[in-house]
Structures are given as C-alpha cells and as structure tokens.
Amino acid sequence: MSAQIPALVRDSGIPFDLFIQALTEQLDKAQASMAIKARIGKLPLTFAVKEVSLDLRAFVQMVDEDVFLRPAGPGETEASTIKLALTTITKPMIEENAVDYKAEDPKFSLREAMGDRISEDDQRRLERIGVRTVTQLNELKESAGTDVIARLSRMPVNRLQQALMNASAPRVTRVERNGNGAAGQRVHLSTPSLRGGRLPLVRAAGQAVPVVESAEGGIVLAPLASQLGCEAELDFGDGEVARVELCEGHLGQWSTP
Known part of the structure; x- marks a missing residue:
C-alpha cells in the first residue's frame, strides 16, 4: 500500500488545505445522505453533524511555501498535536466571509x-x-x-x-461601438495615476484622440473607427508617458517620451 503513495506524500504528507477540504467534503456527503434518507423515508426525526473535534498527531513542515501535514507513525513521539474543531455555518456566512473572485473582470x-x-x-x-x-x-x-x-x-x-x-499603467476596461460613426465610439480607460484636473494628451494612428470624460482614476476617449485597435500614446505630463492598445482588456506600459 505504501508503495502506491507518491514519494512527496510519504515524506511530507499532504497540504493542510487539502486535508481540510477532504474532511469537509466527506462531512458534506454524510449530511446530504442523511437529508435524502429523511426526505425519502419521511422521517419526523433524524440526526445531523453539528460539530467535529479532532486531536491529530502530525509533523508540520513547509514545502514550497505551503504547509504540509504528515501523520505520526508508531514510535514517533516528537510529533506535534494539532487540535481541530469544525462547526456548522450557513451559506450567507460563507458568502460574507469568502473572497469574491467575481469582483473584477x-x-x-x-x-x-x-x-x-x-x-x-x-x-x-x-x-x-x-x-x-x-x-x-x-x-x-x-x-x-x-x-x-x-x-x-x-x-x-x-x-x-x-x-x-x-x-498603474492605463488599461482599457470597456469599448463601446454604438454604430453611429465617430460619435458612437467610446473607449473607457482606468488610469490610476491620473488625478482630478489633469487631462492627458492622447494620440493614436498619427492623430489626436479626444478625451470626452475625465475623473480621478479614469478617462473616456472618443477615437475614430480607424484608431480602434491601434496603439495610443498618453502623455500625462511631467515625463509620464504610457502606451496602450485601444482594445478591451489591454494593459498599457510606461515609456519615455
């Protein structure tokens, strides 16, 4: 059996987060099974997992900046004792405290x-x-x-x-094509280095690009149709010059004038 275990697992154990995920996944399965049994059997009373406490004797070590746990074997008296207590939380509590990965494109x-x-x-x-x-x-x-x-x-x-x-380089967050000729083209840029009252000079394809809106941290351009997709130069003054392609999702780069 031990020969089938990868060498990294035998020597270092498993990542701590995978251990927690595997443990909670099995508890979720047990909870789901009991819920199905209660629905099918129409039981007026059943059991649920409320809290789980574990005292785990294991060796803790770092592997490539990840925490690994290796359970102690017979006779390994120098292992640490890790006390884990799992309790139940509701879905709103999870959503409130979890990282929102959809907060930004x-x-x-x-x-x-x-x-x-x-x-x-x-x-x-x-x-x-x-x-x-x-x-x-x-x-x-x-x-x-x-x-x-x-x-x-x-x-x-x-x-x-x-x-x-x-x-902090400019980045294109949205491109609007309304089909109304030059008046319908809008390119929204996030410009973290821009401060209120400062308008950058913008050029693309050898011509100026009008800045139709400006606020701290962002501008809106009205390029010609022929300028969309071209590399634009944004001169913020004081030697701050950036270049960015006028396509949605592109992040620019700083350059020297």
Missing part, C-alpha cells in the same frame, strides 16, 4: 493583466496579503504605501516598485 487579475511582468513567486507573495487583482494592488498602494506592502508581502522593494508601476 478576470482579464485584470495579476497574472492575466501583467503576464510575464510579474513572477509567480511575487504573485503568490501578494496573494498571501489578499491582493489578487490590479485594482486591489493600486488601492493598497494608495491606502498603505509601498513600504507597508513590501513589509507585509516580504517582496524586495525594487521588485514591488516595478510591479506597482506596471499595475
């Missing part, structure tokens, strides 16, 4: 938006402090500052500054 997750401009290691470091999207990274920068993010994520400051600069 998946095109603007750190990996999708920044591609190879952020390493998997840096992405994991940011995710550990709750940062999973470009918007969250920019919001945390505004509220906490670079030093706090670097300290919490344990990222080198130079790599964090590079990630923040990439994340």
Whole structure:
C-alpha cells in the first residue's frame, strides 16, 4: 500500500488545505445522505453533524511555501498535536466571509493583466496579503504605501516598485461601438495615476484622440473607427508617458517620451 503513495506524500504528507477540504467534503456527503434518507423515508426525526473535534498527531513542515501535514507513525513521539474543531455555518456566512473572485473582470487579475511582468513567486507573495487583482494592488498602494506592502508581502522593494508601476499603467476596461460613426465610439480607460484636473494628451494612428470624460482614476476617449485597435500614446505630463492598445482588456506600459 505504501508503495502506491507518491514519494512527496510519504515524506511530507499532504497540504493542510487539502486535508481540510477532504474532511469537509466527506462531512458534506454524510449530511446530504442523511437529508435524502429523511426526505425519502419521511422521517419526523433524524440526526445531523453539528460539530467535529479532532486531536491529530502530525509533523508540520513547509514545502514550497505551503504547509504540509504528515501523520505520526508508531514510535514517533516528537510529533506535534494539532487540535481541530469544525462547526456548522450557513451559506450567507460563507458568502460574507469568502473572497469574491467575481469582483473584477478576470482579464485584470495579476497574472492575466501583467503576464510575464510579474513572477509567480511575487504573485503568490501578494496573494498571501489578499491582493489578487490590479485594482486591489493600486488601492493598497494608495491606502498603505509601498513600504507597508513590501513589509507585509516580504517582496524586495525594487521588485514591488516595478510591479506597482506596471499595475498603474492605463488599461482599457470597456469599448463601446454604438454604430453611429465617430460619435458612437467610446473607449473607457482606468488610469490610476491620473488625478482630478489633469487631462492627458492622447494620440493614436498619427492623430489626436479626444478625451470626452475625465475623473480621478479614469478617462473616456472618443477615437475614430480607424484608431480602434491601434496603439495610443498618453502623455500625462511631467515625463509620464504610457502606451496602450485601444482594445478591451489591454494593459498599457510606461515609456519615455
């Protein structure tokens, strides 16, 4: 039997989160089975799983920044004792406390938006402090500052500054094509570095692109049909120049004028 167990599992055990998931999945199955039995048998009274308590003797270790548990075997007296207590919660409680992965378009997750401009290691470091999207990274920068993010994520400051600069580049959040010629074309951009009262100079395909709306953190462009899909240059002044393709979901890059 032990020969069929992968070497990593034999030596390191299983990831802690997988252990919890497997345990709760089996409890869910037991609960579902009892519910079916009660409905079919029309039982006036049955049983339910309310709380489960476990004292698990296991060795705890880190493997690639994940916590692994390996149950103690006979004679292994140096294992730790892990006390687990599971209780029941309702669906609204789960939804209230769980991460909302639909809060932002998946095109603007750190990996999708920044591609190879952020390493998997840096992405994991940011995710550990709750940062999973470009918007969250920019919001945390505004509220906490670079030093706090670097300290919490344990990222080198130079790599964090590079990630923040990439994340603050303009990105196209929506493209509207209303079929009314030039008047119907609208390109919505998120521009985290833009402050109220500042209008960038925008050019694409050798011509100016009108900025029809501007607010702190965003602008709306009215490009010609021939400019859609072209790379646009946004000059924010003070040497801040970015380039972004006028296509939905594209994240721009900073460049020198």
